[in-house]
Every structure is written in structure tokens, then in C-alpha cells.
Amino acid sequence: FRPETGQEAQFLASLIEYSIAQGASDLHLLPRHDGSHVKIRVNGELLSRSEPIGSLELHKYLVNRIKVLCSMDITARCKPQEGSFSVPAQEFCCSVRVSLMPTVQGEKAVLRFMGNSKLLSLEQLGFDTETLARLRETADSGEGAIVFVGATGSGKSTSMYALLKKLASSNLSLVSVEDPVELYLPEISQTSVDERAGLDYPTCLRSVLRQDPDVIMLGEIRDEVSAKMAFQAALTGHLLMTTVHARDVREAFLRVFGLGVDAVSLSQSLKMVIAQRLVPKLCERCKVVDLQESNILDFECYKPVGCVICDYTGFSGQALVCESLVLTPDLRESLAISKGEMPSAERLEDSSAYIPYSRGIQSLLRQGVIEKAACL
Ligand SMILES: [Zn+2]
Known part of the structure; x- marks a missing residue:
């Protein structure tokens, strides 16, 4: 990635490393009449400067270097191309997806940094102590399924990576x-x-199961064949961690049943369900006491204001809140005879194995980490 010689190649390496260090999701290299321009997207915002970083000649070198990294056709300049390469870093390796597009001024390159987030430990994720202890215990048992649910961007992959990292030491x-x-x-x-290459989830899973795995992480279960295979594997001495498309714990059951997994298999293989979401954290620098809400709640809570530090948004970063359920013997029993229905809300709330969203939210509100409006 970073060669010993070649100024342009080294310059590109520095540019990419800088973007990753800034937490950028994308890096744009645009040819314009006055030279090569750079834009980076950080936290959804596209940042650029008016000056070019170099000549159009340099731009061509940079694009060529990108093509080499992606093993693309260097001579093809008039057609869109796609490729990828990876950037080694200390603790992890960032994968970069590249898209090249011919424009009237030359080829425009857009580099997307996949998973440009630091690998966190389980403790750094922000789970409450009880959920964390239960998650550890479940993972240490070495078998059964742990299912994560939540919206896109709610940090499910980050949680699974943290769990994998913990298990990797054994x-x-x-x-x-x-x-x-x-x-x-x-x-x-x-x-x-x-x-496109015929490597779909069922095909991959089938092969992976022949490779003597102890722990299987499946990015998502979205088809019936994989669902049945995965939960069967969780029944036979494997630890499975995966996600399904659902918003909360109860919906997760509905989704898994909808994928054709029968109630008996699920009751025996499922160990834990965690639903998670991220809520905006108040900027520590400018938050102020929300008198009106504090009076209603009977404890001090805060509201956002906005300052230079938080770019006048009043918020900085996100906090994790979760809902979790550990399958206890009596829950298993009722699940097995449920004929594919999800557990009732009352049933869950009565169980000590269930932790609702509201617990984490209340705790963050009391600590002054989030505002009242985030609790809705
Ligand atoms: Zn602020």
C-alpha cells in the first residue's frame, strides 16, 4: 500500500491515511481545469478546500496508482470501473471500495472506506453492566445463538466484532x-x-460449516435456507452470532419464525436477543439544565444549546441503548409450545431475564448524557 519509492504513490497513501484518521467515510479525487481537487466526507458532511492539491498531471498519476492497487485496467480511461483494495492499520485493516468515472476533465475517483471505525472492546460499546455480563456468559458457554437487531447504523456489526475480538483470544x-x-x-x-459470483449466504454458510468452526458470525440472516442451517448449527455445539431485520426483541422472534425456523429448534438454540439503537449525546461543553423538564421529572436533566465544539448542534457523539433478553428455561418451554408466536409484552416484562430500552434511557437521562426528547 505504501511503497518505498514513488512520490505520487506515497502521496496517495498519506492522503488515504489522513482521511481514515479523520474518520472519513469517503474520499473524492476530482479533476478540474485548474488541477486535482480533494473532498472528504466526515460525519455525513462533504469537506473541501478551494485550492487544488496539484496539477492534472498529478491527478493522472494518483488515479493510475489507485488502479494498480485495485488491479484494474490502467489503460482504460473512458469507462466506469469499480474495484477495491485494503489499507493495513495497526489494529485492523480498512477495506476501500473504489469507483472511477470518466468526466470531461479526466477520471474522477471516489474511495469509500468500509468499516472505518475503530475496533471496540465489549466494555467500550456502552452496554449496561447487566447486559454485558449476560452477553459474556452466553458467549463463554460456547454454543447457541445470539441475535442482534436494530436499524441500519445502530452498531450491530460493531457489537459482533467486539464479541469476536473477545473470543479471538481463546x-x-x-x-x-x-x-x-x-x-x-x-x-x-x-x-x-x-x-454475482454465486457466493451467496447459503453457499458460504454450507462451506464454512465443513471447516470445523467453533464460532460463526453471520452478517445477516435473510433467507430461509441460511436461517435453518444457522440455527441448526447453533443446536449442535457452535456459537452463532448474527443479525435479523427487526426493530426490537419481540419482532426478532417474528422475523426468525417468518424465515421458517420452527419453534422447537428456536427454543433450543436461541440463547440471547439484543436490540440496540444509538441516541445523540449532549455536548458536554454547552448543555444546560432543562428547568421545565427537571421540575416534571424531579431530577436534574439537561438540554442542548450549541457551541463551537459541537458545531452549534448541541450534540456530540452517540450513546448506545439496548433491550435484551436471555432465554431462561421457562421462556424456552413456552417458546417451544408457542406455535411460532412471539412472546407477549407482559410475559417479557415479568421476566427478570428481560431488560427494556427504558432502563438504559432513564439511566442516561439521569446522568445528563441525553436530553428528554431523545427518550421518545
Ligand atoms: Zn456544544
């Missing part, structure tokens, strides 16, 4: 099938789903 055979691999972990055999 003598276990760890595999993952993802669409695509977002973060490279050296101790884990990771495979990216590539449906």
Missing part, C-alpha cells in the same frame, strides 16, 4: 460470512458474500 476456530466484510480481523477467517 483457542477457538472463528469464521465469519458478511456482506461485505467491514473490518478485517487477523484471527478470523472472514468471507464476503458475492452474489
